[in-house]
Amino acid sequence: QKEVEQNSGPLSVPEGAIASLNCTYSDRGSQSFFWYRQYSGKSPELIMFIYSNGDKEDGRFTAQLNKASQYVSLLIRDSQPSDSATYLCAVDYGGATNKLIFGTGTLLAVQP
Amino acid sequence: DTEVTQTPKHLVMGMTNKKSLKCEQHMGHRAMYWYKQKAKKPPELMFVYSYEKLSINESVPSRFSPECPNSSLLNLHLHALQPEDSALYLCASSQDWAGGMSNQPQHFGDGTRLSIL
Numbered sequence: 001q002k003e004v005e006q007n008s009g010p011l012s013v014p015e016g017a018i019a020s021l022n023c024t025y026s027d028r029g030s031q032s033f034f035w036y037r038q039y040s041g042k043s044p045e046l047i048m049f050i051y052s053n054g055d056k057e058d059g060r061f062t063a064q065l066n067k068a069s070q071y072v073s074l075l076i077r078d079s080q081p082s083d084s085a086t087y088l089c090a091v092d093y094g095g096a097t098n099k100l101i102f103g104t105g106t107l108l109a110v111q112p
Numbered sequence: 113d114t115e116v117t118q119t120p121k122h123l124v125m126g127m128t129n130k131k132s133l134k135c136e137q138h139m140g141h142r143a144m145y146w147y148k149q150k151a152k153k154p155p156e157l158m159f160v161y162s163y164e165k166l167s168i169n170e171s172v173p174s175r176f177s178p179e180c181p182n183s184s185l186l187n188l189h190l191h192a193l194q195p196e197d198s199a200l201y202l203c204a205s206s207q208d209w210a211g212g213m214s215n216q217p218q219h220f221g222d223g224t225r226l227s228i229l
Contacts, residue, residue, distance in 0.1 A: 032216075042222070044155065046218070046219060046220075049217045088154055097160075098167070098218075100215065104153070104154055
């Protein structure tokens with residue numbers, strides 16, 4: 001069974017610190033990796049996506065992918081209270097499909 | 113604001129009612145999705161349409177009936193729902209998987225919060 005695992009948290013960090021969110025996946029054939037942010041009561045919002053090993057940076061966000069170790073991470077620099085949300089990791093199901101597998105999400109709490 | 117528009121935002125219906133959820137996107141995406149999300153759980157895939165044809169049905173009960181009238185519109189027809197069907201229903205769209213190695217990012221609408229009495 002294909003799985004995506006995340007620590008449910010809450011992950012508590014002080015304002016201005018770096019938040020590090022991690023995700024592991026079981027299918028070595030996965031090629032596409034996505035991070036979504038979801039505020040309570042709202043819909044998921046795409047933050048980052050990454051396809052290749054290494055780092056991908058966009059503003060305060062950096063996605064890191066290591067296919068050999070089957071993990072993907074999201075770093076948030078200079079964390080702000082507005083970053084407090086649940087972060088969902090999603091991985092493609094593999095093969096000729098548009099299907100994603102979502103992790104259960106990590107709740108991030110940024111303390112002022 | 114998102115580029116995927118869902119209506120209505122809230123819906124309360126009885127178990128014998130028939131209603132429809134609507135989703136519209138104008139990003140030229142050819143893949144559209146319906147998800148169901150319960151509180152504190154990740155989105156759960158229900159249906160995928162690819163080029164207006166149903167490509168994935170995740171064994172969803174027949175009381176949920178999807179329809180894709182054209183490349184911009186996606187409907188979800190509801191009939192005889194149960195209280196456990198109360199949830200946030202999310203529509204998403206993406207560029208279609210086009211034979212390459214990577215899935216394209218999915219963009220979600222704001223959702224319809226459905227309550228079954």
